[in-house]
Amino acid sequence: MIKKGSRRNIRIFRRNGDTLWVDLDRFLNLGDLNANPYLEAGDVIYVPPRGDVVHIYGAVKIGARTAYELRPGETVADLIELAGGLREDALPEAELVRFKDDGITKERYTLDLNKILHSNPKDPFYLKPGDQIFIRHIPNWRPRAWVEVRGEVRKPGPYPIEDGVTTLSEVIKEAGGFTEHAFLKKATLERRQAQYVLPDPEFERLRQISSVMGGLEKMKPLEYDYLKTRSRENRNLLAVDFEKLFVQGDKSHDVVLRYGDLIYIPRKWETVTVSGQVEHPGMIPFVEGKDPDYYIRRAGGYTQRADKGNVQVIRARTQVWMRKGEVKSLEPGDTIFVPERSEHDWWGLIKDASAVAGQLATFIILARSIANM
Incomplete structure (x- = not known):
């Protein structure tokens, strides 16, 4: 459909003589199925030229678009609805600018949005072609802050906070505390709002180098190691030790929360996973204090194709990869990866x-x- 075609006054002519009206804006913006009827065999679709338009600017939910085709009898309330409704930061008063017949002189009207939207006025404010509605934002408005708690707490879900004031322990208390299955060693606090996360220019620089053919070869070994490590990490995680805070009472880990934070308390792992070139890969019951060799033996030992000198342990809590010789004992949820020995083309x-x-x-x-x- 070309830009000059109507989106709100499309007509469908049926063979039985009925005429149906199509309003694509109501269907796409509001999900109104009645505005987009199903077609039948023999239907004729007529798209007339676009009619007169009105404009709406400011604190509406579909703010990327400002111009809407006007249909007869529509009101200010209808246009606000079509634009997705008001945002939370909308002022309760709006301004309507209307041009007189000379096309130059303006009339200005102050609109009480509470009255227009939430009551049933006997004399609705009807729109005219060319009307412009300005809905301004509340100065210095901040969204109602909340955080989300998932996993092994008594009452998981969203919780309201005072941004930058409410602490981690206060929200956990409000969530009813931990269940008996909570695994505090692996609990995380993720700061999902990008505005609170510091950029990492060095990581971005190395990532751009790696995207160019031959870029990895130009890196120093330490730079490559940094890129590899940071790529595996969740850069939005805060360094919080839940065990020290909630078991040992170390208040230095009782951080203040920000809008959108995600607190995740996983369930206790009772196994260690052995993957790769072992006879019986899978999960092995966790035994306190046992080293990687114990779990490899429990998995049936190495296969003939195993690269025994390059076995890796992936820590469940940090996702850090470590060589087997560097690990004295494992923790629940850890993974042992036994790679395949490289084949030589003799x-x-x-x-x-x-x-x-x-x-x-x-x-x-x-x-x-x-x-x-």
Whole structure:
């Protein structure tokens, strides 16, 4: 449909003589199914030119669009509804600007939005072509702050907070405390609002380098290690030790919360996962104090294709990868990964060595020939 075509006055002519009206804006913005009827065989769709328009600006939920085609008999309340309704930060008064017949002189009207939207006025404010409605924002308005608590608490869900004042322990108390299955070692606090998360220019620089062909080869080993580690991390996590706060009473971990924070209390893990080149990969019951070799043995031991010298342990709490020799004991939820040993292309190596030897022999013969001349 071209831009000059109507979106709100489309007509469908039925073979039985009925005429149906289509209003795509009401359907797309409000989900009004009656404004987008199903077609039947033989229907004729007529899209007339776009009619007169009105404008709405400011604190409405669909603010990216300002111009709407006007249908006969529509009011200010109808236009606000079509624009998704008012935002929370909308002032209760709006201004309507209307041009007189000369197209130059303006009339200004102050609109009481509470009266227009929430009562049933006997004399509704009807719109005229070219009307402009301005709905201004409340100065210095801040959204009602809340955080979300998920997982092993008595009452998970959203909780209102005073942004930058309410603490972690206060919200956990309001959520009824932890269940007996809570795994505090792996509990996390995620700051989801980007405005509160500090940027990492070095990580972004290295990420851009890695996206270019051959970029990884130009990195120093320490830079590559930093890129790899930061890529695995959730950069929005705050460094909070739930065990120290709620078990040992260390108030230094009782951080203040911000709007949109997510508190996640996982269920206790009772297993360690062994993955990769072992005879029986899967979950092994956790035993306090046992090292990786214990769990590998419980998984049936290594296969013939296992790369025993490159076994990795992935910590459940931090997602950090560690070599097996660096880990003395495991924690519930940890993963042991046994990679596959690389296959050597011996035939390819022999062919390459033969080619080099042949070139070397040719060079020696050529050198001797030149020396004897």
